[in-house]
Amino acid sequence: MSRIWVGIDSGKGHHHGLALDAGGKTLLSRRVANDEPELLKQMGDVLALADCRKVTWAIDMTGGEPALLLALLINHGQEVLYIPGRLVNRASDGYRGEGKIDARDAYVIADQARMRRDLRPVCPGDESAIELKLLTGRRTDLVEDRTRVVNRPRGTLLSMFPALERALDMTNTGPLKLLTGCQAPAWISRAGTARLMKWLANRKVRNARSLAEAAVEAAERQHTAVPGEKTIAKLVHTLAEEVMALNEQISEM
Structure with a gap:
């Protein structure tokens, strides 16, 4: 049976x-909105064009942007093949022509699907696998957010108390908790090692003694208050709390 091959270059909107x-001749080339009515019309036009020929769809993503399109194709019993984006990129070098990039990529996807026999079919999504993928993606986003957020209290503290910024590892909870209570060198010097250690221990901070000692040692290296110290200290406090809240979200996933 002859066949029609449809390549889909996915986009957000x-x-x-x-x-x-089957001979590689273009039968249809069209940009379609990522909305159900438009996608269904596109599918209908392709099926009408196919007449009695079998239709095989090929796509370079299996989730995210083309999720609705994939659901519609699978729900309508269409055969869909997955062609990895890296394979499309490599294959593109062998195709001539300029034109619009999305149309060109769609052509490469369709042509590669037409010629290759090693592409795997896209099957109906397993709910647990989809959930795991979404959670993993969300956790990755949160970890990346934490990296950015951690840099904010670090940079802010550096503008007020560089010795303490060097002494603290703000990827750990203990130093962050310390910053919710003490930020300025004079405050830490007045508290002293014993009181600061007790304050940290009451908040279940690990290695409270070594952290308190490191903070007091840093305070002994700076006796000058920088302009805006109180305002900076308040901001460091707020930023430290934000990082801890983000850490809790990550640990719960």
């Missing part, structure tokens, strides 16, 4: 679909 016949 639109996809580009391009259909080839």
Whole structure:
């Protein structure tokens, strides 16, 4: 049975679909909005074009932007193949022509699907696998956010108390808790090692003694208050709390 091959170049708001016949001739090339009515119309037009020929769809993503399109294709019993984006990128070098990039990529996807026999089919999504993928993606986003957020109290503290900034590892909870209570050198000097250690221990901070000693040692290296110290201290306090809240979200996932 002859066949039509449809390549889909996925996008956030639109996809580009391009259909080839068995000989590689372009039958249809169209940009379509990522909305159900438009996607269904595109599918109907392709199926009408196919007549009695079998249709095989190929796509370079299996989730995210083309999720709705994939659900529609699978729900309508269409055969869908997955072609990795890196494979499309490598194959693109062998195709001539300039034109629009999305149409060109859709052509490459369709043509590669037409010629290759090693592409795996996209099956109906397993709910547990989808949930795991979403949670993993969310956790990755949070970890990246934490990296950015950690740099904020570090940079802010550096503008007020550089010795303490060097002494603290703000990826750990203990130093962050310390910063919710003491930020300025004079405050830490007045508290002293014993009181600071007790304060940290009451908040279940590990290695409270070594952390208190490190903070007091840093305070002994700075006896000058910088302009705006109180305002900076308040900001460091707030930022430290934000990082701890983000850490809790990550640990709960």
